[in-house]
Amino acid sequence: MNTIDTAIRAAAADIKLAGVAKAYDAQTVVIPPMDVQLKAGEFTVVLGPSGCGKSTLLQMIAGLERVSGGKIVIGDREVQDLEPKQRGCAMVFQNYALYPHMTVLENMAYSLKVAGLSKVERAERVEAVATMLGLSDYLHRRPGQLSGGQRQRVAIGRAIVREPGVLLFDEPLSNLDAQLRHDMRVELAELHRRIGATTIFVTHDQVEAMTLADRILILNRGRIEQFDTPKAIYHHPASVFVAKFIGAPPMNILPVTGDGSALRLADGQVVAEASLTGNYQLGIRPEDIVASGHGAGRLCKAMLRFREDLGSHSVLAAELAGLVVRIATPFGVDTADLVELSLNFPPSRLHLFDAQTGRAIAGAFGA
Template identity: 80%
Template structure:
């Protein structure tokens, strides 16, 4: 472990947002009051669709956007009224924002130069960080002589060299091609294990979120839908929004009606036993559906998608779309009617009005439905 690794790990700070809100005018509230705590040394991914407020949230932490209300506490210190340079954060942008006339070494060392760090110390720290991000052989080059992935490494190195307690990433991989994005995910994960900085990473890409995060904070129109580990979010989504946003293909959501003994589709097919009455939304992952001759649920195949390692069947069930993931080589006749079973332990039930998940819906010992915690 280098001195820089040790310094960053020692300064890793917790982040607490207390009633933080952002509004541009009386009619335009981007982020309603939000309350969340990020642990020191944790890699948090803020995930959501375009326009959900995730970049705005990150910029408020960094100090690039003023909060309209509430408090931002970093390492026990209120920072919402401090300038960005006094917050102990470093940020990596989607746009690398490198100085084209400077070399890699000069770009990485610039913030140290402005801070009055001696030339010898700057050179020593640049050497350590360049080796850390795989740029030791590229220090004399200028940004125009680098690939996209290498330029992104320069931007990351420039942030790390300041030894920040908090690292902020605003969709840093979105300009890279698929292979480079994969490679950079691996490198970022390895880097985080080494330096242990509190990291907040904004993306709309669920693969980045699932592979990088200790915990994922999912935003929808400025509201937190769920904040949990990748595994918990995948297997126990807190809402229909989360269930449909996470997974490729996403969870199937079917409109069903409870008659007091079972949940039925619009055509009367029973999909599960259930004691409550009312309208619900039933969720099941495509890979959890069992295709077998003894299945009581019938579906018509509409389309078959061969992806090499597996196949995805697009089917119609009671005028609703249902996706099924099948292993490669499954013997399925596209003209046949499928017989399906929905394993009870793999089912998810959501309230039809709020879209929130109902806990223990299929636990036979339950006494009453319990809804997933609301964050706001």
């Protein structure tokens, strides 16, 4: 622990949005009134398709975009009418544009200079942050003389020198290659554990979401589809939208009809016993389908169309009742010659959704 850690931990604040909305005009409602509360020190990942309002949400919290309605409370202060610099938030963008003519030290110290800190105070803080981020040897280089990962760390350092209680990240890793993303992800997790700032992190990458988040907030057209732990989102998706958004390949969704004792696919095959009537959408993850023809549930016949070997496992694509289902199996199961598969859908792994609304129906299979 050094002074920066302690200061940020102390500043970490709850964030409360009450009816926060954004509309550009009557036709362009980007975020309908939203209520959400984030706990002090919590790491929230915001996930959702392009254009769903992720950046808008972050910018309203930071004060870079005005709210059309509602209140934003950070700690015990209502901030929606305050200037960005009065809110105690720091933001890191995808295009983090460091000042090219300034050194790393000057880039990181700049906001402190603007804030009126003395040269000694500035040097102390920058040094502490540089040590934390492994940048001590690069303080006198310019951004052009750094690697992509080092530049990204400078951008993060520049945000945290100000000892913000709230850290906002808008896709900070999306310009980096796969290996560097992975390294930075680990660094960010460590940094968060260390400084404990309330963090909101926008990404398109579900691996980042699953590994970094205390809770994931899934946005769909500006509305919250689900806000829960990664585990809950994965195992108990609240809607078909969430089910298909998390997981690669995504959850299989099959239309089924209940006849009072069983759920049947379009071709009449029974996938599960259940005392339900009417139409539903049945979900099962590729890794939960058993392709070996054994198991506790009913067996369905499917035609293998192709397989992809990914090293650690294989993904089979099979035709079932006119749809393609994907099945993840451990690598080494030799299915090359199999044409017809007997698929088993373990009842405890099934998810049931309303056919119209797509919302999850709990407890349909005794789970």
